[in-house]
Amino acid sequence: MRQTTGRTVVPAREGRAVQVAAGQRVRVVDLEGGQVGDLFAFAAGDTGEHLSASHTRSVTSRLFPQVGEAFVTNRRRPILTLVSDTSPGRHDMLIAACDPARYEALDAPGHPSCARNLDLALAELGLSVATTPQPVNVFMRIPVEESGRLRWLPAESRPGDAITFEAVMDCLVVVSACPQDLVDVNAGGPSPLAIDVMD
């Protein structure tokens, strides 16, 4: 049985970073349900190597990995393996992180965003990124219709639902509790998440 070595609560609308060693697991828990988390992962010591959605799709030949499959970096190195998922299994790897430009277009300049939450979480560690990588949007429900049209639906994760990854390399994982409250992706409005690191 794995031991939880630490829980980091991600307050609603904010982001947090955790260091994860190869072999450890990281679990993202939707504390109240219906909350999207934007997850970013970087190789330890190098924010230039990050989990890449497009490379992961290329390697897995799937829109989203299945349990047992790995997410890879922009250098095609496995970084996280999906090991379990107690949620209804809807997650997104198509949509960019919300960012200041997104909220300006929604007439809400200055609104918190997942891109800004990433920057703030990295800045606390003295780190930065040149460009926001495309996140893994856990619990986000973006079904693809046969025509190629994407629908944006409220998350249907329940309180306590969790998705768990195993680190394949030492890495830094950042999770933003998506602050989107102008488009209905977070059911019931923004709420907190938790990040558990397990030996």
Place this chain on the structure above:
Amino acid sequence: MRQTTGRTVVPAREGRAVQVAAGQRVRVVDLEGGQVGDLFAFAAGDTGEHLSASHTRSVTSRLFPQVGEAFVTNRRRPILTLVSDTSPGRHDMLIAACDPARYEALDAPGHPSCARNLDLALAELGLSVATTPQPVNVFMRIPVEESGRLRWLPAESRPGDAITFEAVMDCLVVVSACPQDLVDVNAGGPSPLAIDVMD
């Protein structure tokens, strides 16, 4: 009637860059048929602002824009509008550019790649990128099954088929004639493309 101001042939397995002013059009022609082109676009003077697949999906709510819709940058600014397409209409915006790591995994170290072709085309202009942006893969046929599985099929574009974009801002467009010859995406093997810039 628009005038073609210049044709740039992209030899098989190579890449080429063209400067395009706002309002000009850029047409990618599959000269022999069955050839995938990896297209990258950057704001003039700033390779840090580039056409972004994930932001484009977010803005269009589609896997790939329809005629009349725009591709946007990582700052969510429209950069190219899709204006016409004489091909069967299969293009991809899910798969990463092939790169040295891809060919190492295929036991072909040193094989030419779209990522390397981008670097070489930019280097001729004294430019570079920190990370290879996800390309728009014109003529690439990657259908998405209902299960989320992606299939890799040979391009079905015919000789002379073309896809045309209008520049919304001054930009640099790079097209790589994909050198992939180990996976069957380029029907009949790698062949040349042409880039026409039209006033």
